[in-house]
Every structure is written in structure tokens, then in C-alpha cells.
Amino acid sequence: MNASVIDYWSGAFSRRATPLSLMRDLTRWNVALSARQRPPWAHEAQQSVVGEWPLARLRDYSAPDAEPDQIPTVILPPQAGHASSIVDFAADQSQIMVGRDNGCSRILSMEWIGATQETKDAGIDDYMALLREVADQLGGKVNLVGDCQGGWLATIFAALHPDRVNSLAIAGAPIDFHVGEPLIHDWLTVLAPDGDMSFFRSAVSANDGILPGRFLLDGFKALQPDQELSRSLQLLTNMHDSDYVERHRTFEDWFQWTQAIPGEFYLWIVEHLFIRNSLIKGELEVEGRTVDLKDIRCPLFLMAGRTDHITPADQVWALADYVSTPPERIGRQSARSGHLGLFMSHEALATHWPVIFAEMGALSTPTPEDDPEVLTDEPSQTQPTMFEQAPELQAAAPQAAPAKAAPKSAATKAATTKAATTKAATAKAAAPKAKATKAAAPKTAAPKAAAAEAAAPKTATPKAAAAKTATARAAAPKTAAPKAAAAKTAAPKGAAPKAAAPKAAAAKTAVPKAGTTQAAPAAESAAATPSPARTPSQAAPVQEPKPTTAPKEPATPKAPTAEQGTPSSERPTATP
Known part of the structure; x- marks a missing residue:
């Protein structure tokens, strides 16, 4: 409110408004506020x-x-x-x-x-x-x-x-x-x-x-x-x-x-x-x-x-x-x-x-x-x-x-969506096998494997996969040793390359066996837990994490705000 008043008077000074022009503004303003007519149908x-x-x-x-x-x-x-x-x-x-x-x-x-x-x-x-x-x-x-x-x-x-x-x-x-x-x-x-x-x-x-x-x-x-x-x-x-x-x-x-x-x-x-x-x-x-x-x-x-x-x-x-x-x-x-x-x-x-x-x-x-x-x-x-x-x-x-x-027909868009969903579910099902062959994977490999083990059934959506992966990442231990131990537990026997052996051995030495067996289940439990429902008072949109085990979906174009x-x-x- 104050800003509008200041803006008006700033404009009046900049255009060197006279008392007569100010009166004219107020008259036009009053008419614009009060003169009403029946609204038409545009078309x-x-x-x-x-x-x-x-x-x-x-x-x-x-x-x-x-x-x-x-x-x-x-x-x-x-x-x-x-x-x-x-x-x-x-x-x-x-x-x-x-x-x-x-x-x-x-x-x-x-x-x-x-x-x-x-x-x-x-x-x-x-x-x-x-x-x-x-x-x-x-x-x-x-x-x-x-x-x-x-x-x-x-x-x-x-x-x-x-x-x-x-x-x-x-x-x-x-x-x-x-x-x-x-x-x-x-x-x-x-x-x-x-x-x-x-x-x-x-x-x-x-x-x-x-x-x-x-x-x-x-x-x-x-x-x-x-x-x-x-x-x-x-x-x-x-x-x-x-x-x-x-x-x-x-x-x-x-x-x-x-x-x-x-x-x-x-x-x-x-x-x-x-x-x-x-x-x-x-x-x-x-x-x-x-x-x-x-x-x-x-x-x-x-x-x-x-x-x-x-x-x-x-x-x-x-x-x-x-x-x-x-x-x-x-x-x-x-x-x-x-x-x-x-x-x-x-x-x-x-x-x-x-x-x-x-x-x-x-x-x-x-x-x-x-x-x-x-x-x-x-x-x-x-x-x-x-x-x-x-x-x-x-x-x-x-x-x-x-x-x-993309500007496709509604039926085409729906079919594309269904195909993308199936593809995402297939990728999730294949994730544990892929992880098992890479014992020397980056640090995020173990949480990903844990998330994949607790993944939803085929119809689960990429958005759901993103939430599960993010939850698992937060729940998994941050040290390298438990990650390696979790990866070793998830992989079939003999599937890991020789390069992983020293890391796995170090993990076994540094971490008690009881701690090792708790790491993966903790991640699985966290991944299986649904996100809590948000309340209406949380007005600011929350940026959801990007899925790490599902194929990347087409990005939604950013719509302008109501003010733009x-x-x-x-x-x-x-x-x-």
C-alpha cells in the first residue's frame, strides 16, 4: 500500500504535475473505481x-x-x-x-x-x-x-x-x-x-x-x-x-x-x-x-x-x-x-x-x-x-x-507415459544385478543397491523411486567400509572383481560383523517408508530428489509465475 502511494507521488513529481493535473487524476481514478457495466462474453x-x-x-x-x-x-x-x-x-x-x-x-x-x-x-x-x-x-x-x-x-x-x-x-x-x-x-x-x-x-x-x-x-x-x-x-x-x-x-x-x-x-x-x-x-x-x-x-x-x-x-x-x-x-x-x-x-x-x-x-x-x-x-x-x-x-x-x-494427442501422451513407467520399473529390477558386477563402484553404489532391493513393484513410478532412493541415501552409513560390506552382501558370490577384495577385507576388519549386517536392512527399511504427508501450511514447494535408479524422464517446462x-x-x- 505505502509503495503504491510513494510510486504515484514519485511519478507526479517526475512529470511535474500541477494541482489541476492531480485533480484530473483523482477524478479519473474515482470513475475507474465506481463506473461499472454488465460484463460481456468475449466470444x-x-x-x-x-x-x-x-x-x-x-x-x-x-x-x-x-x-x-x-x-x-x-x-x-x-x-x-x-x-x-x-x-x-x-x-x-x-x-x-x-x-x-x-x-x-x-x-x-x-x-x-x-x-x-x-x-x-x-x-x-x-x-x-x-x-x-x-x-x-x-x-x-x-x-x-x-x-x-x-x-x-x-x-x-x-x-x-x-x-x-x-x-x-x-x-x-x-x-x-x-x-x-x-x-x-x-x-x-x-x-x-x-x-x-x-x-x-x-x-x-x-x-x-x-x-x-x-x-x-x-x-x-x-x-x-x-x-x-x-x-x-x-x-x-x-x-x-x-x-x-x-x-x-x-x-x-x-x-x-x-x-x-x-x-x-x-x-x-x-x-x-x-x-x-x-x-x-x-x-x-x-x-x-x-x-x-x-x-x-x-x-x-x-x-x-x-x-x-x-x-x-x-x-x-x-x-x-x-x-x-x-x-x-x-x-x-x-x-x-x-x-x-x-x-x-x-x-x-x-x-x-x-x-x-x-x-x-x-x-x-x-x-x-x-x-x-x-x-x-x-x-x-x-x-x-x-x-x-x-x-x-x-x-x-x-x-x-x-x-x-510435446504437443501430442492425449492418447499418445498416455501411452508414452505408460511405456516410460514400465521402462523405469524394468531398470529398477535390473539394478541389483548391475550393482553386483561393480564392486569398485562409487560411494553411492551401496545405498543404490539397498534402495533397489526395497524397490516397489513394476507399477511404481519414477517419482516414487526418487523418494525411496533419497531416503535410502540418507539412512545408509557414510563411511566407505560399511558401503563396501553392504555391496559385498548384495552381490552374488564370485561376481565381484578381484580389485574389490582388499576393500571388502578392510571393511570386515574395521567394522564388527553385527554392524555390517545392520547396514543394508536399515537402508531397505528407510527406502520402504513412504514420505509423510505434508500439511497445507507448508506453502513453499519442496524440490524432490532426482531418481538415481530409474531412466531420466523428460523435463517439464517451467511455467511462468502468476505474476509474470x-x-x-x-x-x-x-x-x-
């Missing part, structure tokens, strides 16, 4: 409305040459008092167009309509009925992509109607509302102590049964009030940068323009999802049935933001632990962004969504051989993964290729 000319209901419209953005037999993809935008156009935010920031250009050529989006007196009593059952009609209109089966509130809505629908959902993707969508660092839940414990809904019911009652979008907007601002002030002062500093002012105006038109939500629906969300956490507990009743997440068996894509203070990553990852989808059919993406950046930042749209849409598109063709066998899975290194929480799943989940690998080449209008750290 509206390339779409058509193919369905309309009291609660929503269905916009079709399908490519002119879209394959008619491809299973369509439907995006469910956030529904938190803002316009749905965030999924088509700007010419170069459109989640819809990224999907269309990366495999999902038949792509549509819901547009939530603001609540009126006619729709104020709409509830969760009405939204389920709406999605059923959409699926039936599009052929009976769809891919669902749910952002934030659209994510848990899509999840509930997939659990109740699994036959209508081909694949499911959620981004920044809370499934377990109480894990991670649940900032919103912490606020609710203050506003609704012991589950008392009086505060929220009075807000709906005071507005004739609807919840104004401004109510939610003010709540988001209250989560990070310093960011709201900082963003306003940054605008003042950049009032003479026309591009900056335009980006700011575009974002603020979307962020500040609000629409109402049906009061009945809003109260249901607060009580059953945010307070009771009924979805993850298996206690949620919708359409007269209990929502059971185990009924979800379709391919699953999860996406979270590393700095998302609205929906911490753990709340998104949680879905993987409750569905029946096989682990290799669960893909995860972790964006270097906050909440809103998941849907419209350059980094998310250029790095993560193309991977999701490409694999989703491959799953949507009428030919099963196009299906990727393994989905790309690269969760944030700062969050506990389902494999860290349940190590026994690791052997059943081959690691997928890096998100930004990113206009302030898309930096979600500055907005709730």
Missing part, C-alpha cells in the same frame, strides 16, 4: 443460445467443424453472485475457447440467471432437474466441467446420475468443506455459532426471499480487505498507463457487477455443505436420495490453486478418496494461482486446462482405443496427495507424463 459472436430455463441459459460454443458424434462438454461456471462470463473472460483468457481448441470441439456453457421473485424458492432439486434436461438435450451423456460452486453441483449430479456423466472435472470446488485452511468455515463459526442460521435467514428475509449478489461480494472483500485497498491504490499509481487501466476496468466490471441467488438455494448451501459438511459425510439428501460419492466411477480431473484462500487444495483433492474411479483414471493439476486465477489466468489457461481438455476430448470419441490409459497427475508438491495419505494405492497408479510435454506477464486484473491474490 459472444461465436456462440448461440440453444436452451433457456428460468434458472439458466445454455450457450453453445462448439467449433464449426466439431465431430457430431463426440460427447459434448458442458461447463458449469461459478455461482457466487457474479456473472457466468468469467469462463469467457477476454479474447486471450477464455476457458471455453481453450477447451474448444484442445480436443473438446463440442463445448457448451451454462449461464446462471439472477434470481427473481419467480425463482426465489428454487432449490437443489430444481438444479438437478435442469442438468438432467441439459444432458438429455445433448444426447444423454456429457462431460461436466465445474468451476467453484459449479464443481460441487456437477459432483452431486454425477453421483446421482452416473450414467449421464462421461467424465468429471472440478476446479477450485470444495468437496470436503472443513479440511485444509477453511477460511470461509472459520467465518461461519462466528456468524453461525453451533449451526445457528439466524444471520443468514434474516439476510434472505430482508430481501424478499432472494440473496443479493452484493451480500456475497462484500463477504469476499471482508476475507482480504487489505487486498481490496491495495488494488485500488495500484490503479492510482498506473492511471497514466492506458493498458493497465483497461485491464483493471475489464476485471472490475466482472468482479463488482453482481446478480442475486435464490434464497432457498443459498440457505441450503450454507447449512448442508458449509456448516454440516454433509456431502463428504454421506448424509446429503437430494431428490429424495442420499448422495453417495462412491457411485462416481467416471474419469476424474481435479484442479486446485496453490494460493487459493477460498478453496484450499485439500478440499478439492478430497474427492479422489471417496469415489470409485480407479487411481490411474484420476488426474490432478495444481496451478500457481489463487481462486479466480484457476478459471481465467494466463498460467492456468496455457499450462493446465489444455491437458485436461485434451484428455477429456480423447475420452469423448466413439473409438475406445483413443482413451488415455493414464491421466496426467501432477498435484502440488505443497499439498498431501491421495497416495501420501494411502500409500497402498501407489502401486496401482502409474505416473502420467508432464503437463507440458500477468495483468493485475487476473491476479486472484488481490481478490477473493
Whole structure:
């Protein structure tokens, strides 16, 4: 904040601003902060409305040459008092167009309509009925992509109607509302102590049964009030940068323009999802049935933001632990962004969504051989993964290729990944034999041999091998003698060259036999121990050790940070 003020006055002095020009700056600044208009859909000319209901419209953005037999993809935008156009935010920031250009050529989006007196009593059952009609209109089966509130809505629908959902993707969508660092839940414990809904019911009652979008907007601002002030002062500093002012105006038109939500629906969300956490507990009743997440068996894509203070990553990852989808059919993406950046930042749209849409598109063709066998899975290194929480799943989940690998089809990338995984496992199996023929190997030979003996089965991933090797290296003795003794123990009799004999003899003389027999098992035990799950408070990414016994995989291109080449209008750290 202080830096922005200093920057403004420094600029004013450098351009020799007069009192009149300062007044002009303040006037333009005030207009830029307060003048708002309805946010447009950036590619509206390339779409058509193919369905309309009291609660929503269905916009079709399908490519002119879209394959008619491809299973369509439907995006469910956030529904938190803002316009749905965030999924088509700007010419170069459109989640819809990224999907269309990366495999999902038949792509549509819901547009939530603001609540009126006619729709104020709409509830969760009405939204389920709406999605059923959409699926039936599009052929009976769809891919669902749910952002934030659209994510848990899509999840509930997939659990109740699994036959209508081909694949499911959620981004920044809370499934377990109480894990991670649940900032919103912490606020609710203050506003609704012991589950008392009086505060929220009075807000709906005071507005004739609807919840104004401004109510939610003010709540988001209250989560990070310093960011709201900082963003306003940054605008003042950049009032003479026309591009900056335009980006700011575009974002603020979307962020500040609000629409109402049906009061009945809003109260249901607060009580059953945010307070009771009924979805993850298996206690949620919708359409007269209990929502059971185990009924979800379709391919699953999860996406979270590393700095998302609205929906911490753990709340998104949680879905993987409750569905029946096989682990290799669960893909995860972790964006270097906050909440809103998941849907419209350059980094998310250029790095993560193309991977999701490409694999989703491959799953949507009428030919099963196009299906990727393994989905790309690269969760944030700062969050506990389902494999860290349940190590026994690791052997059943081959690691997928890096998100930004060569521009191949999704199916090709998956096949390449599977081949690389098998190659890595083969190399691990061969490692002990290779080590046995090299008694004069470098100092690291013994820990490597110990790690190889305790290696995972064939399906173990290179990443897992790296963790095991690093653990074994730390646990193995550092002196040369125990290493030589361990190497001698691991090698078949007579396989070591004569040059190793003096070293082995020295080891036997210098180290008691009891100590020698404990060295290798210690390394094996350490290698077999899974890495402890990290907590969400560990915000800094941890650099994992490189594997020493598996072939080197293609390096993932380093994605730019959320701040590099990113206009302030898309930096979600500055907005709730």
C-alpha cells in the first residue's frame, strides 16, 4: 500500500504535475473505481443460445467443424453472485475457447440467471432437474466441467446420475468443506455459532426471499480487505498507463457487477455443505436420495490453486478418496494461482486446462482405443496427495507424463507415459544385478543397491523411486567400509572383481560383523517408508530428489509465475 502511494507521488513529481493535473487524476481514478457495466462474453459472436430455463441459459460454443458424434462438454461456471462470463473472460483468457481448441470441439456453457421473485424458492432439486434436461438435450451423456460452486453441483449430479456423466472435472470446488485452511468455515463459526442460521435467514428475509449478489461480494472483500485497498491504490499509481487501466476496468466490471441467488438455494448451501459438511459425510439428501460419492466411477480431473484462500487444495483433492474411479483414471493439476486465477489466468489457461481438455476430448470419441490409459497427475508438491495419505494405492497408479510435454494427442501422451513407467520399473529390477558386477563402484553404489532391493513393484513410478532412493541415501552409513560390506552382501558370490577384495577385507576388519549386517536392512527399511504427508501450511514447494535408479524422464517446462506477464486484473491474490 505505502509503495503504491510513494510510486504515484514519485511519478507526479517526475512529470511535474500541477494541482489541476492531480485533480484530473483523482477524478479519473474515482470513475475507474465506481463506473461499472454488465460484463460481456468475449466470444459472444461465436456462440448461440440453444436452451433457456428460468434458472439458466445454455450457450453453445462448439467449433464449426466439431465431430457430431463426440460427447459434448458442458461447463458449469461459478455461482457466487457474479456473472457466468468469467469462463469467457477476454479474447486471450477464455476457458471455453481453450477447451474448444484442445480436443473438446463440442463445448457448451451454462449461464446462471439472477434470481427473481419467480425463482426465489428454487432449490437443489430444481438444479438437478435442469442438468438432467441439459444432458438429455445433448444426447444423454456429457462431460461436466465445474468451476467453484459449479464443481460441487456437477459432483452431486454425477453421483446421482452416473450414467449421464462421461467424465468429471472440478476446479477450485470444495468437496470436503472443513479440511485444509477453511477460511470461509472459520467465518461461519462466528456468524453461525453451533449451526445457528439466524444471520443468514434474516439476510434472505430482508430481501424478499432472494440473496443479493452484493451480500456475497462484500463477504469476499471482508476475507482480504487489505487486498481490496491495495488494488485500488495500484490503479492510482498506473492511471497514466492506458493498458493497465483497461485491464483493471475489464476485471472490475466482472468482479463488482453482481446478480442475486435464490434464497432457498443459498440457505441450503450454507447449512448442508458449509456448516454440516454433509456431502463428504454421506448424509446429503437430494431428490429424495442420499448422495453417495462412491457411485462416481467416471474419469476424474481435479484442479486446485496453490494460493487459493477460498478453496484450499485439500478440499478439492478430497474427492479422489471417496469415489470409485480407479487411481490411474484420476488426474490432478495444481496451478500457481489463487481462486479466480484457476478459471481465467494466463498460467492456468496455457499450462493446465489444455491437458485436461485434451484428455477429456480423447475420452469423448466413439473409438475406445483413443482413451488415455493414464491421466496426467501432477498435484502440488505443497499439498498431501491421495497416495501420501494411502500409500497402498501407489502401486496401482502409474505416473502420467508432464503437463507440458510435446504437443501430442492425449492418447499418445498416455501411452508414452505408460511405456516410460514400465521402462523405469524394468531398470529398477535390473539394478541389483548391475550393482553386483561393480564392486569398485562409487560411494553411492551401496545405498543404490539397498534402495533397489526395497524397490516397489513394476507399477511404481519414477517419482516414487526418487523418494525411496533419497531416503535410502540418507539412512545408509557414510563411511566407505560399511558401503563396501553392504555391496559385498548384495552381490552374488564370485561376481565381484578381484580389485574389490582388499576393500571388502578392510571393511570386515574395521567394522564388527553385527554392524555390517545392520547396514543394508536399515537402508531397505528407510527406502520402504513412504514420505509423510505434508500439511497445507507448508506453502513453499519442496524440490524432490532426482531418481538415481530409474531412466531420466523428460523435463517439464517451467511455467511462468502468476505474476509474470500477468495483468493485475487476473491476479486472484488481490481478490477473493
